[in-house]
Amino acid sequence: MTAALTLAAEHDLAGRHDDAINALARATQAGDLDAMTELGKRLIIGDKGPLLPKDGAGLLFDAFKGGNAEAALKLATLTALGAHVEQSWPGALAFLVFAAQRGSESARGQLRALAGTAADADAGAGDQHWLTLGQRIDIEYWMTAPPGQTLCADPLVRVHRDFVPDAACEWLIERARPNLKRALIYDPVGGKDIADHMRTNSAAGFDLMQADVVQAAVQCRMSAAVGVSVHQMEGPTVLHYAKGEEITNHYDFVNPRIPNYATEIAQRGQRIVTFLVYLNDDYEGGETDFPSLGLRYHGAKGQGLFFTNALPNGEADLRMVHAGLPPKDNEKWLMSQFIRNRVVLGARAEVQAS
Numbered sequence: 001m002t003a004a005l006t007l008a009a010e011h012d013l014a015g016r017h018d019d020a021i022n023a024l025a026r027a028t029q030a031g032d033l034d035a036m037t038e039l040g041k042r043l044i045i046g047d048k049g050p051l052l053p054k055d056g057a058g059l060l061f062d063a064f065k066g067g068n069a070e071a072a073l074k075l076a077t078l079t080a081l082g083a084h085v086e087q088s089w090p091g092a093l094a095f096l097v098f099a100a101q102r103g104s105e106s107a108r109g110q111l112r113a114l115a116g117t118a119a120d121a122d123a124g125a126g127d128q129h130w131l132t133l134g135q136r137i138d139i140e141y142w143m144t145a146p147p148g149q150t151l152c153a154d155p156l157v158r159v160h161r162d163f164v165p166d167a168a169c170e171w172l173i174e175r176a177r178p179n180l181k182r183a184l185i186y187d188p189v190g191g192k193d194i195a196d197h198m199r200t201n202s203a204a205g206f207d208l209m210q211a212d213v214v215q216a217a218v219q220c221r222m223s224a225a226v227g228v229s230v231h232q233m234e235g236p237t238v239l240h241y242a243k244g245e246e247i248t249n250h251y252d253f254v255n256p257r258i259p260n261y262a263t264e265i266a267q268r269g270q271r272i273v274t275f276l277v278y279l280n281d282d283y284e285g286g287e288t289d290f291p292s293l294g295l296r297y298h299g300a301k302g303q304g305l306f307f308t309n310a311l312p313n314g315e316a317d318l319r320m321v322h323a324g325l326p327p328k329d330n331e332k333w334l335m336s337q338f339i340r341n342r343v344v345l346g347a348r349a350e351v352q353a354s
Contacts, residue, residue, distance in 0.1 A: 002034045017048035021039070089142075092213055165302060168217070170279075172218070172279055180203065218277060238336070254316075271310070279301065296325075
């Protein structure tokens with residue numbers, strides 16, 4: 001870490017967030033590319049500071065022009081999603097290649113996951129290798145979805161087989177593994193997220209500056225399957241269930257009983273769709289259970305399944321109670337994506353209970 005990043009971290013630890021922002025701003029003016037990148041990231045999501053996404057994206061671009069790999073990495077995600085910058089998948093991959101050529105292991109891993117290649121093929125690779133690998137990625141594949149099979153017509157539950165290739169599934173698991181925390185539920189009485197016996201699994205959530213291009217590619221494939229813009233998707237979450245862990249019957253829609261329900265719906269809309277991607281399948285049990293529908297599904301690795309949470313008029317669909325049953329003998333991994341009925345991409349970063 002540069003001196004400015006260290007100082008900003010010390011200020012944050014003491015709760016002096018304005019001082020942290022000011023330290024980063026001074027270093028940015030002095031040409032510190034790492035501080036410029038960090039400040040840009042914070043402004044984009046309003047992290048312990050003002051929410052100024054356009055200014056933040058501009059700082060990232062200036063740091064990228066100065067040769068900063070981390071700035072290129074973050075611009076790749078923004079460009080893939082069209083968040084605060086013009087959307088361009090060729091542009092997103094060009095940013096990834098730039099970062100990979102400058103030694104970013106994250107960028108290299110993302111290129112491998114998107115292209116479906118193994119790490120051992122990169123031994124001694126030079127700049128041309130990463131350019132070639134980026135050119136091999138099939139953008140059209142990620143912008144479309146395979147045919148689906150309807151498991152229930154009303155309410156709609158639909159599965160897409162071969163939705164995410166193995167390399168991307170493995171990348172998503174390893175990205176989440178070091179970030180797992182006990183999954184929480186929202187307590188409407190106390191007005192905060194709490195640990196509860198009904199949900200014993202763990203989860204890793206990703207905001208706009210924590211997400212990566214692989215996650216964005218999966219979201220684009222979800223968009224094609226559902227017919228809803230990626231801009232209506234919350235940050236993705238990867239769920240982990242150890243043997244015996246579960247989430248009991250619950251709903252994914254924004255519950256009308258929670259405090260400030262009307263404000264939440266007005267600002268962020270209703271969660272109309274949940275999309276799950278099964279990242280592994282080497283476990284017994286662990287099905288996604290819809291008791292009101294008489295449907296219980298054990299997804300295969302790489303399959304995508306989505307279901308609606310709301311009626312056509314936007315009201316909550318009480319038939320969509322569901323549970324994640326406990327795996328009996330191994331761990332289970334899922335990518336979970338909530339989709340709203342209005343644009344939420346780029347909103348101030350915040351914890352969303354589910």
